[in-house]
Amino acid sequence: xxxxxYNFSPGPAVxxxxxxxxxxxxxxxxxxxxxxIMEMSHRGKLFEDILAxxxxxxxxxxxxxxxxxxxxxxxxxxxxxxxxxxNLLTKGKTADYIIxxxxxxxxxxxxxxxxxxxxxxxxxxxxFSYIPSEFSFLEDPAYVHFTSNNTIHGTQFASEPAVGKRxxxxxxxxxxLHKQVxxxxxxxxxxxxxxxxxxxxITIVVIRKDLLQRSPQxxxxxxxxxTYAKNSSLYNTIPSFNVYVVGEVFKWxxxxxxxxxxxxxxxxxxxxxxxxxxxxxxxxxxIEKNSRSLMNVTFRLPSEELEGKFVKEAESAGLNGLKGxxxxxxxxxxxxxxxxxxxxxALVAFMKDFESKNG
Amino acid sequence: xxxxxYNFSPGPAVxxxxxxxxxxxxxxxxxxxxxxIMEMSHRGKLFEDILAxxxxxxxxxxxxxxxxxxxxxxxxxxxxxxxxxxNLLTKGKTADYIIxxxxxxxxxxxxxxxxxxxxxxxxxxxxFSYIPSEFSFLEDPAYVHFTSNNTIHGTQFASEPAVGKRxxxxxxxxxxLHKQVxxxxxxxxxxxxxxxxxxxxITIVVIRKDLLQRSPQxxxxxxxxxTYAKNSSLYNTIPSFNVYVVGEVFKWxxxxxxxxxxxxxxxxxxxxxxxxxxxxxxxxxxIEKNSRSLMNVTFRLPSEELEGKFVKEAESAGLNGLKGxxxxxxxxxxxxxxxxxxxxxALVAFMKDFESKNG
Numbered sequence: 115x116x117x118x119x120y121n122f123s124p125g126p127a128v129x130x131x132x133x134x135x136x137x138x139x140x141x142x143x144x145x146x147x148x149x150x151i152m153e154m155s156h157r158g159k160l161f162e163d164i165l166a167x168x169x170x171x172x173x174x175x176x177x178x179x180x181x182x183x184x185x186x187x188x189x190x191x192x193x194x195x196x197x198x199x200x201n202l203l204t205k206g207k208t209a210d211y212i213i214x215x216x217x218x219x220x221x222x223x224x225x226x227x228x229x230x231x232x233x234x235x236x237x238x239x240x241x242f243s244y245i246p247s248e249f250s251f252l253e254d255p256a257y258v259h260f261t262s263n264n265t266i267h268g269t270q271f272a273s274e275p276a277v278g279k280r281x282x283x284x285x286x287x288x289x290x291l292h293k294q295v296x297x298x299x300x301x302x303x304x305x306x307x308x309x310x311x312x313x314x315x316i317t318i319v320v321i322r323k324d325l326l327q328r329s330p331q332x333x334x335x336x337x338x339x340x341t342y343a344k345n346s347s348l349y350n351t352i353p354s355f356n357v358y359v360v361g362e363v364f365k366w367x368x369x370x371x372x373x374x375x376x377x378x379x380x381x382x383x384x385x386x387x388x389x390x391x392x393x394x395x396x397x398x399x400x401i402e403k404n405s406r407s408l409m410n411v412t413f414r415l416p417s418e419e420l421e422g423k424f425v426k427e428a429e430s431a432g433l434n435g436l437k438g439x440x441x442x443x444x445x446x447x448x449x450x451x452x453x454x455x456x457x458x459x460a461l462v463a464f465m466k467d468f469e470s471k472n473g
Numbered sequence: 474x475x476x477x478x479y480n481f482s483p484g485p486a487v488x489x490x491x492x493x494x495x496x497x498x499x500x501x502x503x504x505x506x507x508x509x510i511m512e513m514s515h516r517g518k519l520f521e522d523i524l525a526x527x528x529x530x531x532x533x534x535x536x537x538x539x540x541x542x543x544x545x546x547x548x549x550x551x552x553x554x555x556x557x558x559x560n561l562l563t564k565g566k567t568a569d570y571i572i573x574x575x576x577x578x579x580x581x582x583x584x585x586x587x588x589x590x591x592x593x594x595x596x597x598x599x600x601f602s603y604i605p606s607e608f609s610f611l612e613d614p615a616y617v618h619f620t621s622n623n624t625i626h627g628t629q630f631a632s633e634p635a636v637g638k639r640x641x642x643x644x645x646x647x648x649x650l651h652k653q654v655x656x657x658x659x660x661x662x663x664x665x666x667x668x669x670x671x672x673x674x675i676t677i678v679v680i681r682k683d684l685l686q687r688s689p690q691x692x693x694x695x696x697x698x699x700t701y702a703k704n705s706s707l708y709n710t711i712p713s714f715n716v717y718v719v720g721e722v723f724k725w726x727x728x729x730x731x732x733x734x735x736x737x738x739x740x741x742x743x744x745x746x747x748x749x750x751x752x753x754x755x756x757x758x759x760i761e762k763n764s765r766s767l768m769n770v771t772f773r774l775p776s777e778e779l780e781g782k783f784v785k786e787a788e789s790a791g792l793n794g795l796k797g798x799x800x801x802x803x804x805x806x807x808x809x810x811x812x813x814x815x816x817x818x819a820l821v822a823f824m825k826d827f828e829s830k831n832g
Contacts, residue, residue: 119507123514126713131501134509138500142493148478148793150493152672152718155482155794188547188674189695192709196693227691308710313511315547315674315712332586334555336548337693350551351667353674353712354485359511434507435514 120457123435124265124410124448125288126308133362133452152355161354165347168361175364175373178297178320185319185342186352190306191217191287193337194317195224198259198283198302201329201339203229207256210234212249212275215242215264216441221285222259234258242267245405249275257281257301263289265309266439268412268446269405274299281325289409290318291367292451293377301325309409310451312360315353367451376451383449383458384408390462396473397465400444414444421445424468431464433457479816482794483624483769483807484647485667492721492811511714520713524706527720534723534732537656537679544678544701545711549665550576550646552696553676554583557618557642557661560688560698562588566615569593571608571634574601574623575800580644581618593617594634601626604764608634616640616660622648624668625798627771627805628764633658640684648768649677650726651810652736660684668768669810671719674712726810735810742808742817743767749821755828759803773803780804783827790823792816 121128137151144151147160154160169184178184187193203209203225211222213236225231232255235246242264251258258277263270265288274282274295281301290305297303302321308314321339329338341349367376388406391399391413398414401407415421421444425437438444449458480487496510503510506519513519528543537543546552562568562584570581572595584590591614594605601623610617617636622629624647633641633654640660649664656662661680667673680698688697700708726735747765750758750772757773760766774780780803784796797803808817 117507118502118509121508121512123508123512123517125710126512126515128512129509134501134511138497141497141500142490143477148476148791149480149482150477150488152493153480153482153485153487156485156673158482158794188552188712190709193547193693193695196695200693224694227693306710313712313714314515314710315715334552334559334586334693334696335583336552336555337696350549351484351665351673353547353672353715355672356674356712356715432507435517 117432119432119434120454120460121434122447122449122453122457122461124439124446126314127310127448127450128452129312129359130363130366130452133359133366136362137359151358154354156348156352156354164354164358164361165352168357168364171361171364171368172318175291175367176295176297176320182297182320182322183326183343185321185339186347186357187317187319187336187342188315188353190308190314190317191285191304192220194285194304194319195221196228197337197339198257198304199225199228200333200337202281202283202302202325203256204328205229207254208232208252210251210255210258210280212246212258212260213238214245214261214269215267217264217266217285217287218259218261221261225259229256242269243400243405244402245269245271251277251280255280257283259283259285261285263407263409265410265448266442268401268407268410268442270407270409272404289407291373291376292380292409294373307356307360310363312363313356316356316360318360379455380408380449380451383453383455384411386455386458386462387411387447387449390465394465394469396469409448409450411447411449412438412442412444418443420472423472427468428461428464433461433464476791478791478793479813479819480793481806481808481812481816481820483798483805485673486669486807486809487811488671488718489722489725489811492718492725495721496718510717513713515707515711515713523713523717523720524711527716527723530720530723530727531677534650534726535654535656535679541656541679541681542685542702544680544698545706545716546676546678546695546701547674547712549667549673549676550644550663551579553644553663553678554580555587556696556698557616557663558584558587559692559696561640561642561661561684562615563687564588564689566613567591567611569610569614569617569639571605571617571619572597573604573620573628574626576623576625576644576646577618577620580620584618588615601628602759602764603761604628604630610636610639614639616642618642618644620644622766622768624769624807625801627760627766627769627801629766629768631763648766650732650735651739651768653732666715666719671722672715675715675719677719738814739767739808739810742812742814743770745814745817745821746770746806746808749824753824753828755832756824768807768809770806770808771797771801771803777802779831782831786827787820787823790819792820792823
């Protein structure tokens, strides 16, 4: 059988092999219960334990206090683009959006359906190639929304924008759990699972409890955060398998040394790649140095023709999924938590070889 | 290792063993691609094929014409309780609801948030123990909504209510694909996957294309059916693993002989159980004979104490998940497509033994 390749997919992304092995081994018979993990009631004791353990491990990993609820929802970040304003954009208020790329723009466009928005910063002037350092926040916005990592362009906030007493809402879909953050700085953090946390199909929302009071009456039942908060995310059937896998990823992160260790690895991996890019005249990283993403490393080659050749030959060499997003073009190496250092080293070696043959 | 038990879970429910084995064997390396099935881009060739194959197999199984779209959504039937009226309950119109239990009531309650509803029939008078045969439909409702199988009470429509030229909308979550239906009779059919079709986390909507024109502007992007129809359900990241498993279930149904064979098996399995119930003075099936569900067989014992004992001893005997829903009480044997006849025979044998000891 062909070996697993180095999988640079931007998402759904590579998962830790020990997690996959555990899932595989429990697929027909979960912990000798006689039931497969996809086949058990979401209201039974077995799944109750899976969900409670996932909740408590996430609290431990991120240091989430009792002031916050963890909600398990569906529809990915895109559903949150709607849910955030539907729940938090109180009538008469305006929400600040920081526009650092496609996803931030989509979040704002969706919010406009439900209320007023204001752009506190935009990096569209230089094709989203940097993270803004100056913001024109409203005095008293409903909240400030930002995208912590921009998968398409390969930029990332090194730290949260300083918003003072304003409520910070973060789309952390593509860098959730890549390092420790101070949750207390946020009113709400949301993340689709399919980058660092698990398979597509489950979305985690961490929300400070007092914000739940903002939701107006009459929302579609599953678009009201209170439905999840009041029912421990079990108002209706939860995607139980997806939650299980995410829970196993949480356990893996703990075993590996927690978020501090994830950050160390991510900096090391991205460092290897950016060093190689900076040392080359052939490869052009487009992102300003202090705005570079640890998750998605993007760069260009001298021509689109060479980029096509690069992607094709890389794939033949067992380096899969390096084609950049159609919006940005070029090459993108997505190297989330579970992506191994050896894969980055293999890419760097391939890049040197490719440059020597084509440079 | 303990063997798999007979799993009577009402959902997430038992899946076919060959499907589980295929999933297991492809979990770390899908078809020798080097990528696990949870870890591949939803926009890549591999997943594109998975989705296209699932679509075409579903079309073939159910006989879905080109007049209909197949949409892959999230949030289960509960999200459809919102999406149906938000998209189809045109301003100034009223929607007919047939109330045959908890889920139908919840669907109507949700529709009331978005427009006017009318009860065309209700079986609450006799505790939802039957399927109505008489209806007071509006002359020209936006649509008629019904729940084809009522998981909690154990009732099922033997055939669709005759609605004439009115648009029929069906929550088929708990009996989807259990037999052949004539899709042309429906405007829209929706089903959460977690009974007959796969794991929780994916919801299938079959909609006649002209109905897509009813959706008003300004809906939350993922609550607009057009978002799915226009983007082949790939506007955002689809729960790709869940789709994959459902696709494997479709293949399994085809291999086993299609929906005609599913119906034969389901009638045979339910027949064994209902015959045993009818032959006994000890067990009391509560549902009127012509309203009985082929999917969820419900019955009572002489006392709640005996019911508790029954559930406990059955579990020890490898018959899992027989406790009735808290709303209905008693015993519920959920015997979806993938539930084996041998499991029903084991239950019937256990029932006889239990009656002889406790009757």
